[in-house]
Amino acid sequence: MYSFLQRTIQTSKIRQISRFSLFLQKLQTTSSRLSHNILVSNDSYSYGFHQRSIIVSPNQFRYFGSESVSLTLEGIIANNWNILDEDDGDWKSHAAAVAQSIDLIKRRLQWKKLKVRLDLLSAQLSKPDLWDDPVHAGKISREHGSLLGKVKEVNALEQELIEHIDMIKLAREENDEELESESLKALLNMRRNAKEKELEALLSGEHDYCSCYIEVQAGAGGTESMDWASMVMQMYKSWAQRRGYKVIVMEEMPGELAGIKRATIKVDGEFAFGYAKAEIGVHRLVRISPFDSNKRRHTSFAAVAVIPILGDGSTRVQINESDLRIERFRSGGPGGQHANTTDSAVRIIHIPTGITATSQNERSQHMNKASALAVLQSRLDQMEMARQAQLNAQHTQSLTDITWGSQIRSYVLHPYRMVKDLRTNYEVSDPDSVLEGDIDAFILSYLSASLDKGENNG
Amino acid sequence: MKLSLSSVYTPYSFPIILKSYAFSNLCKPFCSSALSSSPPISLKPQVPLFLRPPIYSTKFCDFKKWHDWAKGIASSIGSTFVNSDNGPDSSILCRELKWLMEDAVEDHSLFSKMGFENYDERVKMRVGIEELYDLWKERIEKRRPFQYVVGCEHWRDLVLSVQEGVLIPRPETELIVDFVCDVVSKNEDLKRGVWADLGTGSGALAIGIGGASGIGGRVIATDINPVSVAVAAYNVQRYCLQDKIEVREGSWFEPLKDIEGKLAGLVSNPPYIPSKEISGLQAEVGRHEPRVALDGGIDGMDYLFHLCDGAALFLKPGGYFAFETNGEQQCRALVDYMKNKRSESLCNFEIVADFAGIQRFVIGFHH
Numbered sequence: 001m002y003s004f005l006q007r008t009i010q011t012s013k014i015r016q017i018s019r020f021s022l023f024l025q026k027l028q029t030t031s032s033r034l035s036h037n038i039l040v041s042n043d044s045y046s047y048g049f050h051q052r053s054i055i056v057s058p059n060q061f062r063y064f065g066s067e068s069v070s071l072t073l074e075g076i077i078a079n080n081w082n083i084l085d086e087d088d089g090d091w092k093s094h095a096a097a098v099a100q101s102i103d104l105i106k107r108r109l110q111w112k113k114l115k116v117r118l119d120l121l122s123a124q125l126s127k128p129d130l131w132d133d134p135v136h137a138g139k140i141s142r143e144h145g146s147l148l149g150k151v152k153e154v155n156a157l158e159q160e161l162i163e164h165i166d167m168i169k170l171a172r173e174e175n176d177e178e179l180e181s182e183s184l185k186a187l188l189n190m191r192r193n194a195k196e197k198e199l200e201a202l203l204s205g206e207h208d209y210c211s212c213y214i215e216v217q218a219g220a221g222g223t224e225s226m227d228w229a230s231m232v233m234q235m236y237k238s239w240a241q242r243r244g245y246k247v248i249v250m251e252e253m254p255g256e257l258a259g260i261k262r263a264t265i266k267v268d269g270e271f272a273f274g275y276a277k278a279e280i281g282v283h284r285l286v287r288i289s290p291f292d293s294n295k296r297r298h299t300s301f302a303a304v305a306v307i308p309i310l311g312d313g314s315t316r317v318q319i320n321e322s323d324l325r326i327e328r329f330r331s332g333g334p335g336g337q338h339a340n341t342t343d344s345a346v347r348i349i350h351i352p353t354g355i356t357a358t359s360q361n362e363r364s365q366h367m368n369k370a371s372a373l374a375v376l377q378s379r380l381d382q383m384e385m386a387r388q389a390q391l392n393a394q395h396t397q398s399l400t401d402i403t404w405g406s407q408i409r410s411y412v413l414h415p416y417r418m419v420k421d422l423r424t425n426y427e428v429s430d431p432d433s434v435l436e437g438d439i440d441a442f443i444l445s446y447l448s449a450s451l452d453k454g455e456n457n458g
Numbered sequence: 459m460k461l462s463l464s465s466v467y468t469p470y471s472f473p474i475i476l477k478s479y480a481f482s483n484l485c486k487p488f489c490s491s492a493l494s495s496s497p498p499i500s501l502k503p504q505v506p507l508f509l510r511p512p513i514y515s516t517k518f519c520d521f522k523k524w525h526d527w528a529k530g531i532a533s534s535i536g537s538t539f540v541n542s543d544n545g546p547d548s549s550i551l552c553r554e555l556k557w558l559m560e561d562a563v564e565d566h567s568l569f570s571k572m573g574f575e576n577y578d579e580r581v582k583m584r585v586g587i588e589e590l591y592d593l594w595k596e597r598i599e600k601r602r603p604f605q606y607v608v609g610c611e612h613w614r615d616l617v618l619s620v621q622e623g624v625l626i627p628r629p630e631t632e633l634i635v636d637f638v639c640d641v642v643s644k645n646e647d648l649k650r651g652v653w654a655d656l657g658t659g660s661g662a663l664a665i666g667i668g669g670a671s672g673i674g675g676r677v678i679a680t681d682i683n684p685v686s687v688a689v690a691a692y693n694v695q696r697y698c699l700q701d702k703i704e705v706r707e708g709s710w711f712e713p714l715k716d717i718e719g720k721l722a723g724l725v726s727n728p729p730y731i732p733s734k735e736i737s738g739l740q741a742e743v744g745r746h747e748p749r750v751a752l753d754g755g756i757d758g759m760d761y762l763f764h765l766c767d768g769a770a771l772f773l774k775p776g777g778y779f780a781f782e783t784n785g786e787q788q789c790r791a792l793v794d795y796m797k798n799k800r801s802e803s804l805c806n807f808e809i810v811a812d813f814a815g816i817q818r819f820v821i822g823f824h825h
Contacts, residue, residue: 338735
């Protein structure tokens with residue numbers, strides 16, 4: 001037990017310290033937006049799990065330690081405090097909301113796996129011969145840096161939460177309204193930021209930040225299917241444009257009467273792959289076909305593949321020029337000076353794998369070759385990724401070939417109107433807006449469903 | 459005649475020596491001069507559409523009206539041109555229309571809005587809307603090559619200015635630059651030497667070689683046609699290669715007397731179409747491109763033989779050459795000719811196919 005005097009002295013000391021600590025945290029939060037890697041990787045600012053801030057003395061630790069609430073994330077969640085609206089100024093509600101967010105973020109980051117992976121990478125980094133293979137070393141150290149950044153960021157969030165709670169309890173005990181309202185405000189801020197971070201955590205996969213190719217292929221069923229494939233492609237083009245991505249048509253094989261047999265677009269921008277990967281699979285349409293003179297109801301399918309475009313990264317497959325066969329589509333005739341054509345499409349065949357890539361939209365043969373080569377590179381990279389994923393069974397979401405069985409979404413225009421995702425059961429009753437590119441809700445619900453159910457956090 | 463273009467030439471004032479030829483045409487705006495079927499030759503090179511200032515403004519709805527009209531015409535062609543002379547089909551014409559818009563309009567974000575009604579907005583353009591109608595009419599009705607319509611050809615990673623009177627560089631020819639890059643990467647001596655592109659036309663090969671292959675030496679481009687010389691010089695200057703590439707006016711080897719026996723490399727895409735085939739050419743080619751750049755004499759081999767003879771004389775020992783031909787027959791005839799008549803100086807002949815699988819190029823070395 002402490003005497004009254006002791007407590008008063010201590011309290012005022014703590015208050016000074018707490019203000020400073022709050023200030024530090026604010027500073028930290030602000031600057032972490034600029035470069036959290038630099039700041040949080042500085043150990044004096046990043047706190048371990050049960051570790052106290054270094055500026056709080058052992059005495060104060062004892063003071064907090066005497067509280068009945070065990071101040072850990074798990075503890076806070078276990079309290080089952082009611083989560084009320086943000087407007088409700090109840091600190092417990094804010095704290096519980098933040099704790100829940102952190103918990104969700106951890107699940108989305110696949111926390112346990114991430115820690116295991118981080119340990120593995122740290123071990124590899126400490127090997128003396130690591131830099132014998134600079135490409136590999138670069139890859140390891142990049143991944144390590146990125147994972148460590150995430151771990152530290154989440155740890156810092158936890159620590160911040162616990163400190164705010166400490167502060168509020170203290171303020172209450174001392175009837176310090178100013179401190180209480182400051183801390184409450186800080187907690188509310190955290191609650192709002194944490195919501196954003198939840199979203200960010202959805203896109204934390206290794207290649208999520210990449211641009212990507214989206215490929216659509218018509219299923220069996222002739223013109224109706226090809227028309228559906230072109231509707232699906234149009235949906236992605238509009239979606240990408242809405243999100244501010246740059247869209248380039250790489251290749252397009254038109255159907256005889258309407259629609260497309262197959263097409264590839266490049267979607268250029270941050271996190272294009274992270275979002276678009278949610279669309280991989282078979283999309284099904286039910287409607288009265290405008291191509292059927294008897295006005296019968298038809299069901300058609302279109303397959304969607306999404307391939308990340310890896311930056312200058314190191315997982316790239318080395319392509320041997322001698323393994324390539326390059327073909328130009330000829331219209332017949334002797335070519336050369338005889339022909340004036342603006343069509344300089346080329347197809348590149350990677351002989352060892354039989355994988356091909358085509359580009360027709362550039363204005364010179366040279367550029368068509370370059371962009372077909374880029375498509376080929378991504379396809380080979382993707383194949384290699386899938387192979388590696390199978391090898392170490394680490395990627396749960398390997399991008400295997402789309403089989404016609406893997407139906408992910410159903411678009412019904414007749415006899416009723418509905419779009420339903422078969423993986424999440426998310427559905428809307430307005431197919432038009434979906435086909436005009438309003439698919440974010442489908443994407444987010446799928447991403448959260450696939451990550452949130454994942455693992456128990458660790 | 460030799461033009462030392464690097465010192466005299468600036469984009470908008472052309473060397474005085476040339477002005478006398480062209481005086482009567484100078485006041486004509488760049489585009490209208492090309493409208494008539496036999497255009498008067500102007501030696502002030504035309505500025506490609508995409509480089510002109512966006513000084514025209516049109517209401518979005520008017521632009522959209524033009525686009526819909528143009529697209530309608532393009533679609534109506536179907537395979538008419540394909541059937542008549544292997545010309546472009548609707549899908550190619552629609553793509554050209556897209557490129558024409560890209561070149562004519564300053565703000566490309568516009569294209570994603572084509573589906574919407576947006577009456578208030580104005581479109582900034584590099585050409586007036588009336589002229590856009592004219593340009594597309596010429597493309598379809600007169601079969602004027604698309605490249606002349608927009609005043610440029612995308613070739614390799616270059617955008618080369620072209621105009622009536624100058625052959626539009628072909629995709630096949632791009633490969634010659636790859637051959638040269640390949641050979642100079644293995645041979646320091648060839649890399650440092652002097653190269654020549656004979657019958658340069660728009661300057662494509664000279665610029666491709668001078669810019670891409672890291673050739674340390676010079677490239678000399680020759681052409682007998684003053685319009686080609688002017689356009690090639692303009693293209694050289696656009697890629698800031700004046701210090702490396704010199705454009706000389708004259709027939710084949712004539713302007714190269716000073717470097718006889720000293721050339722490290724020689725490339726050319728000479729006229730190789732047999733005379734009797736000229737009349738049956740695709741309209742874009744036969745009606746609009748310069749016959750002087752296409753017609754290779756009775757069997758199309760006149761200039762190819764001339765180039766072989768010249769290669770024997772002008773290349774230095776170890777020098778390299780690459781010529782484009784009409785196809786397998788000419789390739790074989792050329793190799794036979796060199797084996798029989800020029801084997802004392804030329805060797806290591808090789809026939810290489812283009813991407814369409816047609817044996818297109820003959821390459822070889824000087825002993």
